[in-house]
Amino acid sequence: MPLYQFDSQCSQFSVNQIKPTSFLSEKQLQILFEANLEILLGVRFVASEFFTSDRQKGRIDTLGLDQDGSPTIIEYKKSSKENVINQGLFYMDWLVDHKGDFAIAAQQALGNDVNIDWSQPRLILIAESFSEYDKYAVNRIGANIELWTYHKYGQDFLYLEPIFISRPLKKIATEETPVEKAQPYYTTEFHLKGKAESIYSLFIALQERIFSLAEEGEIIEKPVKTYIAYKRGKNFCEVEIQANSIKIWLDIPYKDLNDPYNLGRDVSDIGHYGTGDVEVRLSSLDNIDKVMDLIEQSYKLTT
Numbered sequence: 313m314p315l316y317q318f319d320s321q322c323s324q325f326s327v328n329q330i331k332p333t334s335f336l337s338e339k340q341l342q343i344l345f346e347a348n349l350e351i352l353l354g355v356r357f358v359a360s361e362f363f364t365s366d367r368q369k370g371r372i373d374t375l376g377l378d379q380d381g382s383p384t385i386i387e388y389k390k391s392s393k394e395n396v397i398n399q400g401l402f403y404m405d406w407l408v409d410h411k412g413d414f415a416i417a418a419q420q421a422l423g424n425d426v427n428i429d430w431s432q433p434r435l436i437l438i439a440e441s442f443s444e445y446d447k448y449a450v451n452r453i454g455a456n457i458e459l460w461t462y463h464k465y466g467q468d469f470l471y472l473e474p475i476f477i478s479r480p481l482k483k484i485a486t487e488e489t490p491v492e493k494a495q496p497y498y499t500t501e502f503h504l505k506g507k508a509e510s511i512y513s514l515f516i517a518l519q520e521r522i523f524s525l526a527e528e529g530e531i532i533e534k535p536v537k538t539y540i541a542y543k544r545g546k547n548f549c550e551v552e553i554q555a556n557s558i559k560i561w562l563d564i565p566y567k568d569l570n571d572p573y574n575l576g577r578d579v580s581d582i583g584h585y586g587t588g589d590v591e592v593r594l595s596s597l598d599n600i601d602k603v604m605d606l607i608e609q610s611y612k613l614t615t
Contacts (some may be wrong), residue, residue, distance in 0.1 A: 315465045330465040334440075335390065341462070342373055342388050344470075345438070352472060353436065353460075354379045354546030354587075354614075355386070358414075358421045364406045372403050375417060379547045379587040380536050381429035383407060383414050389439040397449060397457075400435045404455065407433055429536060431497050432456055447476045460545070474545045477532055498535040503553045515553055517597060521604050522549070525611050538585040544615040549607050550586030557595040560603065561586025564610040573602050 319326045335341045342360070349357045355376035362372040374386040385403050389396045407414060411430060418426050438460045450457045459476040500519075504512055522542050523531055534541040539550040539561075552559040562569070566578035569590055580589035588610065594603045 313463060313471065315463075315469065315471070330469060333464050333466060335464060338388055338390050341390065341438075345386065345388065346374055349374070349376055349386075353384075353386070354543070355384050355436075356422060359417045362417065364403065364410070370399075370403065370406075372406075375414065377418055377422065377426065377428065378434060380432075380534060380541055381427045382432050382434050383418075383428060383430065384434040384436060386436045386438065389437070396437050396439060397446060397453075400437050400457070401453070401455065404433065404435045431536075432534070434458065436460060438462060442475060450476060450478060453478075458545075472545075474530075477530075477545075498537055500533065500535050500540060503535060503540055507553055507555070511553060511556070511558070514594065514597065514600075515551070515558060517600060518551070518558060518594060518603075521600065522607060525608060526615075541587070544611070546614050547587050548611045548614040550588060552585060557593050560592045560594060560607070561588035562590040562592060562606060562610040563588035564590055564613050566590050568613065569606060569609060571606060575599070575602060576606060 315330045315332075316327050317330055318328075335344075345352060346357055346360055349355050353376075355378045358375040358377055359372075360374055362375045364370050364372060372385055373388050376384040376386060378384050385400060385407060387396055387400045387403070408430075411428075415428060418428060434456050436458045440463070441461055442459045446459065450459060455478065457476075457478050458474060460472060460474050462473075463471040465471065504515065507515075519533070523533075525531060526544060530544055532543050534543060539552045541547045541550045547563050549563065550561045561579070561584060562576065566576065566580065566589065569576055576590045576592045578589065579591045584591060590606075590610075592603055592606055594600065
């Protein structure tokens with residue numbers, strides 16, 4: 313993918329192509345990501361080169377906790393030819409079997425009151441490219457796996473793109489893991505239960521408009537206990553379905569929001585459920601276009 317830089321000060325808009333470059337090592341790539349994890353992936357840093365013991369010995373490149381409290385493993389490879397998928401699955405298996413070890417690491421890094429949601433742990437694999445076979449493989453596996461590609465241009469530019477994000481599978485209770493002992497798995501239907509028909513219809517209209525911001529499958533709907541998050545890599549908005557309206561949080565700084573109708577309010581210093589700090593309410597279809605304009609601004613900023 314060619315990248316160009318133009319000089320807006322020049323009357324003829326002179327354009328120069330920025331040449332692709334590469335990282336000197338996989339470690340250099342890892343250091344860059346770990347220093348900017350929340351900005352790049354919406355994940356809080358927990359640990360680097362985390363040693364796994366027992367029968368599953370190895371070192372996880374990066375451990376993190378995402379915006380919604382999901383434990384996250386991140387593995388980096390300079391080349392897609394390396395067997396990063398199997399390695400990532402190996403570490404994911406360790407993670408779900410050693411929740412206590414992760415909890416201790418997360419508390420040490422983020423504080424004792426950190427919230428951890430084990431219903432949807434994530435595995436993020438980052439490489440310069442992945443093959444169609446890789447995408448087919450992770451799709452068949454069905455685990456919560458994401459494939460991200462990166463491209464470095466010159467010395468100062470990084471292009472990052474999620475090329476495959478699998479939808480988390482709903483857990484099914486078995487004799488070994490009965491329903492009452494299984495980790496709670498929240499659904500959109502959970503949030504809609506008992507709501508009036510008018511609010512149900514309003515949410516469906518909003519949901520359709522949010523999904524229309526990107527190609528099919530690119531935006532992920534992630535219900536958690538207190539809200540429904542919409543993300544393309546990172547959260548760009550969260551929705552709470554209330555009795556008479558829908559409360560929406562936008563992951564965009566209040567100062568950067570173009571809000572001609574003054575629909576949003578800054579809640580950065582007020583307790584709220586969503587990961588975004590701008591709060592908007594939607595109570596009827598009459599305002600959906602105005603609200604979607606604000607949601608789209610957050611989408612463009614965070615994806």
